[in-house]
Amino acid sequence: MSLFLAFLGVSFIVIATPGPDTAITIRNTLLGGRAGGVSTALGIASGQTIWALATSAGIVALLVASEPLFLAVKYAGAAYLVYLGVKALQEALRPSHQAEALAVANADGDKRLSPGPD
Secondary structure: OHHHHHHHHHHHHHHHOOOHHHHHHHHHHHHHHHHHHHHHHHHHHHHHHHHHHHHHHHHHHHHHHOHHHHHHHHHHHHHHHHHHHHHHHHHHHOOOHHHHHHHHHHHHHHHHHOOOOO
16 A cells, blocks of 8 residues: 555656646746747647647558557457456446445444343
8 A cells, every 4th residue: 555655646746747848838928928828838739639640640550551460459459348348247246335334334233222231
């Protein structure tokens, strides 16, 4: 548990630390007002969208060019869907933790309300 909390702490610091996009947006907002900040933010968002589309196009080109790679991705996706289905079935068949806690609480309450020695 302590390892997980350490991971969360480091993750929060890394995520909360502003990057160069934030720095340039703040700079341009301070120098050019709201219009400068909005223009910078829109430019950054446009650039990130173009990079995401180019990356997607490159991955699609690789999958089209390589049938074995496409089959591997397809089978990995199918295996993941089967895994999710099995987990959902296991969760549906497992008795609810809430029902167990309620039964224990009711048993304790009945025990306390009953007259006589324990």
